Amino acid sequence: MLSIKVECIVDENCKIGESPVWEEKENSLLYVDINGKKISRWNSITKQVQSIAVDAPVSSVALRKSGNYVITLGTRFAALKWNDRSVTTIMEVDKDKLNNRFNDGKVDPEGRYFAGTMAEEIRPAVLERQQGSLYTLFPDHSVIKQFDQVDISNGLDWSLDHKTFFYIDSLSYSVDAFDYDLQTGKISNRRSIYKLEKEESIPDGMCIDIEGKLWVACYDGGRVIRLDPETGKRLQTVKLPVDKTTSCCFGGNDYSEMYVTSACQGMDDKWLSRQPQAGGIFKVTGLGVKGIPPYSYAG
Ligand SMILES: O=C(O)[C@H](O)[C@@H](O)[C@H](O)[C@H](O)CO
Numbered sequence: 001m002l003s004i005k006v007e008c009i010v011d012e013n014c015k016i017g018e019s020p021v022w023e024e025k026e027n028s029l030l031y032v033d034i035n036g037k038k039i040s041r042w043n044s045i046t047k048q049v050q051s052i053a054v055d056a057p058v059s060s061v062a063l064r065k066s067g068n069y070v071i072t073l074g075t076r077f078a079a080l081k082w083n084d085r086s087v088t089t090i091m092e093v094d095k096d097k098l099n100n101r102f103n104d105g106k107v108d109p110e111g112r113y114f115a116g117t118m119a120e121e122i123r124p125a126v127l128e129r130q131q132g133s134l135y136t137l138f139p140d141h142s143v144i145k146q147f148d149q150v151d152i153s154n155g156l157d158w159s160l161d162h163k164t165f166f167y168i169d170s171l172s173y174s175v176d177a178f179d180y181d182l183q184t185g186k187i188s189n190r191r192s193i194y195k196l197e198k199e200e201s202i203p204d205g206m207c208i209d210i211e212g213k214l215w216v217a218c219y220d221g222g223r224v225i226r227l228d229p230e231t232g233k234r235l236q237t238v239k240l241p242v243d244k245t246t247s248c249c250f251g252g253n254d255y256s257e258m259y260v261t262s263a264c265q266g267m268d269d270k271w272l273s274r275q276p277q278a279g280g281i282f283k284v285t286g287l288g289v290k291g292i293p294p295y296s297y298a299g
């Protein structure tokens with residue numbers, strides 16, 4: 001019997017920690033603090049964190065095939081060169097929506113960067129609704145809008161056969177699936193595969209494991225849950241010592257560890273004193289299932 005262990009590896013109070021991505025080449029975990037406006041890299045060997053501050057909310061980071069990274073910054077897709085600390089805009093979206101920002105993003109198996117937008121929150125999960133859209137940045141730097149009318153564009157990933165795209169609009173309290181056309185990057189046939197239970201609260205970031213099951217971080221639920229997208233059943237719940245769990249990814253040795261980000265924004269002093277690790281980064285071992293490496297942006 002494996003025993004699950006949860007450990008806080010970066011004890012910092014990210015306002016909104018998000019977008020954990022394992023970078024094998026650097027033995028490191030990348031993540032962002034959206035409202036802390038920084039991108040960080042935790043080295044699993046030295047245990048040191050390096051950070052780059054930026055001038056706008058940074059909501060996701062992804063690897064780039066040519067080296068370095070791509071990020072979603074404000075309403076821009078941008079390139080980030082780590083050593084130069086330079087950020088260059090690739091494309092801007094939602095130019096007519098001044099109160100919007102990007103939220104979660106991830107690269108598809110063909111190297112396209114998917115990321116969605118939302119209105120700025122007044123407080124957690126309170127915002128002008130239906131202002132967001134889901135976008136795709138292609139390797140040639142063109143952008144398409146996949147759909148609009150999104151409340152909080154959040155977790156996303158692809159099935160292991162690349163025929164299904166999984167997506168979360170947080171305020172729908174649902175994990176959805178679409179048919180995915182890997183050739184064109186187009187999606188169709190939206191349906192719900194899982195509705196969150198009350199104590200699971202709000203679905204946030206998501207990743208897939210090597211058995212094709214989905215792991216969803218539950219914001220205000222203090223947990224990650226494992227779902228079977230075929231049957232729509234929850235298979236497992238892993239609780240964390242903080243309520244605002246925001247996202248998860250696999251990484252570490254052979255992708256056998258899970259990394260979970262969290263947030264502290266919106267918590268009062270009493271809540272924070274009960275959960276001093278709120279906003280920290282956590283490592284979960286002993287799950288007995290591995291993940292898959294992240295894809296890199298091909299542009
Ligand atoms: O982490 C994110 O994806 C958002 O930027 C957060 O703000 C939360 O998801 C949201 O508050 C929960 O509803």
Ligand SMILES: [Zn+2]
Nearest residue numbers: 104154204205
């Ligand atoms: Zn999120």
